[in-house]
Amino acid sequence: MKKTVRDIDVEGKRVFVRCDFNVPTDGEGRISDDRRIRGALPTIGYLIDHGAKVILASHLGRPKGSPDPKYSLQIVADRLSELLGKKILFISEPEVTGPETKAAAASLMPGDVMLIENVRFRKEETKNEESFSRELAELADIFVNDAFGTAHRAHCSTAGIAAFLPAVSGLLMEKELRFFGDALENPQRPFTAVLGGAKVGDKIPLIENLIDKVDRIIIGGGMAYTFLKAEGYEIGTSLLEEDKITLTLDLMKKSEEKGIEFLLPVDVICADEFRNDAPHDIYAADAMPKDRMGLDIGPKTQKRYEEAIVSSGTVVWNGPMGVFEMENFSGGTRAVAAAMNKCGGTTVVGGGDSAAAVRQFGMEENISHISTGGGASLEFLEGKRLPGVECLMD
Numbered sequence: 001m002k003k004t005v006r007d008i009d010v011e012g013k014r015v016f017v018r019c020d021f022n023v024p025t026d027g028e029g030r031i032s033d034d035r036r037i038r039g040a041l042p043t044i045g046y047l048i049d050h051g052a053k054v055i056l057a058s059h060l061g062r063p064k065g066s067p068d069p070k071y072s073l074q075i076v077a078d079r080l081s082e083l084l085g086k087k088i089l090f091i092s093e094p095e096v097t098g099p100e101t102k103a104a105a106a107s108l109m110p111g112d113v114m115l116i117e118n119v120r121f122r123k124e125e126t127k128n129e130e131s132f133s134r135e136l137a138e139l140a141d142i143f144v145n146d147a148f149g150t151a152h153r154a155h156c157s158t159a160g161i162a163a164f165l166p167a168v169s170g171l172l173m174e175k176e177l178r179f180f181g182d183a184l185e186n187p188q189r190p191f192t193a194v195l196g197g198a199k200v201g202d203k204i205p206l207i208e209n210l211i212d213k214v215d216r217i218i219i220g221g222g223m224a225y226t227f228l229k230a231e232g233y234e235i236g237t238s239l240l241e242e243d244k245i246t247l248t249l250d251l252m253k254k255s256e257e258k259g260i261e262f263l264l265p266v267d268v269i270c271a272d273e274f275r276n277d278a279p280h281d282i283y284a285a286d287a288m289p290k291d292r293m294g295l296d297i298g299p300k301t302q303k304r305y306e307e308a309i310v311s312s313g314t315v316v317w318n319g320p321m322g323v324f325e326m327e328n329f330s331g332g333t334r335a336v337a338a339a340m341n342k343c344g345g346t347t348v349v350g351g352g353d354s355a356a357a358v359r360q361f362g363m364e365e366n367i368s369h370i371s372t373g374g375g376a377s378l379e380f381l382e383g384k385r386l387p388g389v390e391c392l393m394d
Helices: 035-049 074-084 099-106 130-137 171-185 200-210 224-230 242-257 299-310 331-342 352-360 374-381
Strands: 014-018 053-057 089-091 113-116 142-145 167-169 191-195 216-219 261-263 267-271 280-284 293-297 314-318 346-349
Touching: 014 035, 035 053, 035 074, 035 171, 074 113, 089 099, 099 113, 167 171, 171 314, 171 346, 171 374, 191 200, 191 299, 200 242, 200 314, 200 374, 216 299, 224 242, 224 293, 242 261, 261 299, 267 299, 293 299, 293 331, 299 331, 314 331, 314 352, 314 374, 331 346, 331 352, 346 352, 352 374
Parallel strands: 014 053, 014 142, 053 113, 089 113, 142 167, 191 216, 191 314, 216 261, 314 346
Antiparallel strands: 267 280, 267 293
């Protein structure tokens, strides 16, 4: 377990909080989804209530290591002020830790909140260079990492700064680690992993790590067709990673040897082309035509997967079942989201496309936890160490 803000005295201290304010914006530079900002509110609120002097930091977009007004955090400061109901001091300096920022940080009073400029305006940030880590650390007395979404990156503001300050997790980070940790180490059984997405190659480390932990693996998405091909089925023009066929056979064999139920699609929805209005039909998984591509799991598979999910004690889901962005091929992903809502056990959605799908369908309410980290959640489930977590005090 890592120490959290609750385990350290913050009263009167300057607390540097790394948040994940990398919010999506519309064509006019307005925030189109503020969930990541809202996700940081419990930690910020706790620090305010306990008399801390709060210094917030984040990246936004990919400014390529130099100042770019398009990626300024001003819009985040404005939205944060609205959500907190108090004025947030925002200092916009190209060097991020310039004299104005330093002076503002030094003059904060207990309960004050300031936000510094986009840390990726400095090229040193993503290189985790000690000089910039030290500059950030000089602003504060304590480091709090609440940015799970960037915890798999060893950057100055996510890991490097911890070499110079006492480092603990925020409340959002604590929640992420608790749900994923409990799912992997102490799951209620049966424990089911639902895995989708485009490529098998992206999920091999994940499957290899989960084989020793789960009772059931459900496969969907574009990666399913490599598994079906490995079983000897015709998959038409569906997505195929031919160099992974042997590996998929090995994974299925390992699962069988360990008594793990390994579920593949029994029917699929195939189309002539990769577009929403393309002619499409349902085919048995072993009867796909040579000139069509699979773009979603079929209704029999949806029902089978739903029954497996609903009967589970713990479910971790990472990756959509089909091309959910296209309405005609969203049924499989929608069915999994609905099943996650019906399941009475612990349900965890592993960020990225799965989280986007759940929100798109408006099915967030009854899911135990929807992760804020796509890449971070995937690496955590793979059993990898996350630099932004490892640097925190035990």
